[in-house]
Amino acid sequence: MLLEKGQLVAIPTETVYGLAGNALDPMAVAAIFETKKRPSFDPLIIHVASIDEAATYCSGFPEPLRKLASVFWPGPLTLLLPKTSKIPDLVTSGLDRVAIRVPSHPQTLALLQSLKFPLAAPSANPFGYISPTTPEHVNAQLGGFIPMILDGGPCKVGLESTIVGMEGDDVIVYRLGGLEIDAIESIVGKVKLQDHSSSNPQAPGLLESHYAPAKPFILGDLNKLIPLYASQGKSFGVLSFQHFSSEVPIENQIRLCQGGDLKEAAANLFAAMRRLDSMNIEFILAELAPDYGLGKAINDRLKRASANRG
Numbered sequence: 001m002l003l004e005k006g007q008l009v010a011i012p013t014e015t016v017y018g019l020a021g022n023a024l025d026p027m028a029v030a031a032i033f034e035t036k037k038r039p040s041f042d043p044l045i046i047h048v049a050s051i052d053e054a055a056t057y058c059s060g061f062p063e064p065l066r067k068l069a070s071v072f073w074p075g076p077l078t079l080l081l082p083k084t085s086k087i088p089d090l091v092t093s094g095l096d097r098v099a100i101r102v103p104s105h106p107q108t109l110a111l112l113q114s115l116k117f118p119l120a121a122p123s124a125n126p127f128g129y130i131s132p133t134t135p136e137h138v139n140a141q142l143g144g145f146i147p148m149i150l151d152g153g154p155c156k157v158g159l160e161s162t163i164v165g166m167e168g169d170d171v172i173v174y175r176l177g178g179l180e181i182d183a184i185e186s187i188v189g190k191v192k193l194q195d196h197s198s199s200n201p202q203a204p205g206l207l208e209s210h211y212a213p214a215k216p217f218i219l220g221d222l223n224k225l226i227p228l229y230a231s232q233g234k235s236f237g238v239l240s241f242q243h244f245s246s247e248v249p250i251e252n253q254i255r256l257c258q259g260g261d262l263k264e265a266a267a268n269l270f271a272a273m274r275r276l277d278s279m280n281i282e283f284i285l286a287e288l289a290p291d292y293g294l295g296k297a298i299n300d301r302l303k304r305a306s307a308n309r310g
C-alpha cells in the first residue's frame with residue numbers, strides 16, 4: 001500500500017488531520033517537509049499504536065511521562081522522549097528527543113496496528129496556516145499533492161495535542177492543546193508551562209505567528225471593536241465565544257459554542273477560522289474564551305492567529 005511504498009496519506013486523528021509518512025524512511029519524511037513547505041528545523045511527531053511500541057523508539061521513559069502515557073494514551077498528548085538511532089535525525093531536526101503519541105481515532109489506530117513502522121505526521125496544512133479538522137480542509141489545500149486522504153469525519157477534539165516533556169525532575173508543557181493542564185497535574189503534580197515563542201523555540205510550532213488565517217485577525221473586546229469598525233463602514237467577520245451583535249450581518253458572525261461549553265468551542269475553532277477566512281470580508285474580529293481548562297489552549301491559538309506577521 002501507499003505508506004509502505006514511501007508515499008504520503010492524510011490521516012484522521014481526534015485532534016487534527018495529519019500528513020503521514022513512514023517515520024523510519026528518510027525519503028518519506030523529506031516528502032512531508034516538502035509537501036507542507038515546512039522548514040526543516042521544525043521536527044515531526046511520530047504516531048504509534050501503543051506505549052510498548054513507543055518504548056521501542058526511546059532510550060528511556062521517565063516515570064512521570066510513563067504515568068501520563070498510561071492514563072491518557074490513546075489521546076491528545078504528545079511526549080518528548082530521548083530517541084534511539086532508529087528514528088532518522090530528519091524527524092527530530094537533529095534534537096535528541098523524539099515527540100511521540102498514540103492517537104485516539106479508530107481508523108488510524110487500526111492502521112497503526114497493521115503497519116510495521118510508526119507514522120510521522122504533522123498537521124496536514126501548509127506551514128503556518130490553520131490546522132485541518134475535516135477531510136475537506138485537507139483536500140482544499142493539499143488535495144492536489146497527496147495520493148490519498150483517509151476520511152475519518154470531523155475531528156472530535158479540534159485542537160492539536162498537548163506537548164509534554166521533562167527537564168531534570170520538572171514536567172514541562174511545551175504546547176497547550178487538547179489535553180488540559182489540570183488533567184496532567186492530577187497525575188504528576190504541578191507542571192511548568194514553557195510555551196513562550198522565540199526564534200529558536202523548543203517546540204517550533206510555537207513560533208509566535210502560527211495557526212493563522214490569511215486575513216488580518218484582530219483580537220479584543222468585541223463590545224468596543226464592533227462599533228468602532230462598523231462606524232467606519234468596514235466589512236468584517238466576527239468570531240466570538242458567545243457574544244452576538246445586532247450590528248453585524250448574521251452570516252458574518254460565528255459563535256464557537258451555545259452554552260459556554262469549551263469542548264464544543266475547541267472542536268469548532270479551526271473550521272470557524274477557515275470559514276471566516278474564505279468570506280468576502282476585509283478582516284476578522286475575535287474575542288478570547290474564558291482562561292481556564294481548554295479555554296487556555298483556545299486562547300493560545302487565537303493569540304497566535306492574531307500575532308503580527310512580518
Ligand code: TXA
Binds near residue numbers: 121
Ligand atoms: O495533535 C497533534 O499533535 C497533530 C496530530 C496530527 O497528531 N500533529 C501536530 O503536528 O500538531 P505539528 O507538526 O503540526 O506540530 C508538532 C509540534 C511542532 O510545534 C514541533 O515543533 C513540536 O511538535 N515537536 C516535534 N518534535 C519535537 C521535538 N523532538 N522536540 C520539541 N518539539 C517537537
Ligand code: MG
Binds near residue numbers: 122123131205
Ligand atoms: Mg501544525
